[in-house]
Amino acid sequence: MHAFVTQFWPSTIDGLTIGSIYGLIALGYTLVYGVLRLINFAHSEVFMVGTFASLFTLHGLGITHAETGFALVGVLILMGLAGMAGSGITAVVLERVAYRPLRKRGSSRLAALISAIGASFFLQEVFALRYGRDLLSFPPLMNKTVLFHIGSGQVRADKVLVVVAALVMALALDRFVNGSRLGRGVRATAQDPDTAVLMGVNIDRIVMITFLVGGMMAGVAAMLYGNYFELTQYNVGFLLGIKAFTAAVLGGIGNIRGALLGGLTLGLIENYGGSVFGAQWKDVIAFTVLVLVLMVRPTGLLGEKLTRARA
């Protein structure tokens, strides 16, 4: 317990940072689940493609050392756009190829799940064969400047970027879903797809937009991850994907605000737990959380808001 106290602030800062990334990826799981009642298990690979897109952007721009000022901001924005494009397009293609044909045939959810797992392996192997199975490192783009201290915790610029970007993206998504006409179409489809059609909602279009938006959130997470950890790999999405899924369940799957809350909570729990039991126990702690939530409170912290109609 002593370690928990001495490590409290560093754990909090690291927990919020990784938790923000979980939360952003969790948004994709939650959106797709809300609309289609489908766990998109290939969402982890949607994220993975985003990290590669971010990495190739840095290569393309010829970045070899840390940038500052406007150059840094410009590169980060380009990297983010590339991540969003890579992940967003992957998600949309995935829906067209792996899910829509099954949906049109009225197949079972199990069939969709198996298709998702197949698509996940397919994408991993394509990237492994094309870019190898080793870790690929990002050129250092950002100085890990310590901005200030909270207790014994160092608040670093790259970590602040992760948390702020995640909050901004989640807020933008919330505005889209609750404030725009298309967003209302998304909510209507989630709550009652047949009635949505009766109101003139084009379900296929809404599903596509849902995958696109969820993919774009994963793309931003991918850029932030690349900038923070400076590494990627063909299977980088695997563990992160399961953690993000855990975050989505923890927050209440189908619930947008819940996804972010679940991500932050999971990040904190595993870092606090890691400070007590040792960092090597982080993953065990995260999956214990998943099992406990599923057992004790399967609707999560905030409940299934987007989908309340079809429990």
Next chain:
Amino acid sequence: MLLEIADLQVHYGKIEAIKGLSLQVDEGEIVTLIGSNGAGKTTTLKTISGLRRPTAGSIVFDGQDITKLAGHRRVQLGLCQAPEGRGIFPGMTVLENLEMGAYIRGKPPAADLDRAFSLFPRLAERRRQQGGTLSGGEQQMLAIGRALMAHPKLLLLDEPSMGLAPLIVTQIFAILREINNSGTTILLVEQNASSALQLSDRAYLLETGRVVMSGAAHDLLYEPAVRDAYLGAAPQPEERTDTS
């Protein structure tokens, strides 16, 4: 002819729910489909709205063959349905539900909302309330008000009286008359045959996926076969609403 259905067949898997149904609705009419549970009324309306694909037959709406048209496109042509069970979006407010009715047109003009609220003043009081927390009668009012927001040429209603107290049913049927008087054609599905027949111009009686009787609603109301099977007691002449 606003709506013309010919030889419609609809299957659920191998089960044939609609077995060659034909019906017409003329502009300005109120037409009722009556029939007991499982006769195929809901399936017919779902097929008209494009939620189910027919295996045979054709649906022509406003001069256009819509048999193969996607459901959401039919709303743009002027078909809107208040479905069985009302289909209120439970996690949206009354206002948002009404706005969903105008989805195809973007943001609805204030005049449309005013019209819905003047038809159903109860909805105005509850405009910020979540749809899922409304009473059954309020939900039905919302479902009808929402369907009107689409400016339909033909309003489809699936059992608007289901599960409601007689007083509320009377209110809702009076409002349907008002909606029809202001120019909206109505195709109504009802098990509450007595009220429906008194409101309607014409009616079709459905049994196990087939039309077994059709004609002026007034005639069906006094048809012994209909009375015995669907009306219980015969209505007294003074109970009839003025359908002029």
